[in-house]
Amino acid sequence: MAEEWHAPYERLTRQTITLHQALRSLMEELEAVDWYRQRADDCEDAALKDVLLHNMREEIEHAAMVLEWLRRSDTDFGRTFDIYLYSSGDLTRVEEQADDDTAAGAPLPLPSFTIGPMKGGAPWTR
Template sequence: MGSESWHEPYEKISEKTLNMSRAIKSLIEELEAIDWYQQRVDVCTDEELRRILAHNRDEEMEHAAMVLEWIRRNNPTFEGHLRTYLFSEREITQIETLEMKNSKPGPSSENVRTSILKTVGSLKQRKES
């Protein structure tokens, strides 16, 4: 990657950031390739070539998924957002609002239940000794 690829002095960028940048650029390239192949599929007049282009488009989707998974494994913030939004059946634009309601400060009902059980358990131990 040439120095024109970097927005800051290369020697000051950490190895972790350099690798994440490589992954992000690769994801962009895979997504662009999917877009370009799909456009070619739309206009291609040769049926066999059309099938090859569609096959290649789908392979790019696999590549995009692989690099996205690497990004997920190496960036906890990204992972959190992917866990929130991917494979959800809820209305996408409503997810953030629902998440904020669920993460209101204060004890969740599960935490309250656990703390009651711990209190009961310690009271029992005290009585028995």
């Protein structure tokens, strides 16, 4: 496996390795979205263009699934997603409000698990 590690592999936790797998997968899905979109823009055959855009949407679905896995499985991602995703207004103001809340002693938001826990728990807890 040609993985790109930035620290000695034997010093990485199972959690870090699992998170790496998710992050690399997300990067690949987003790259595929970009590639399909560019090819669709350049495609002069209407039927093929439709297929490429369909495939692009499939890659968006795959990316969303990995994002949801990150939200459910990693507290840092979960807390941050709870602050920013589906917020409204100026995003820099959302950050300022979150910083103000933290400075005022408000507890960090806990990730909201609206769907039951992942079957068997997070991979590194098994």
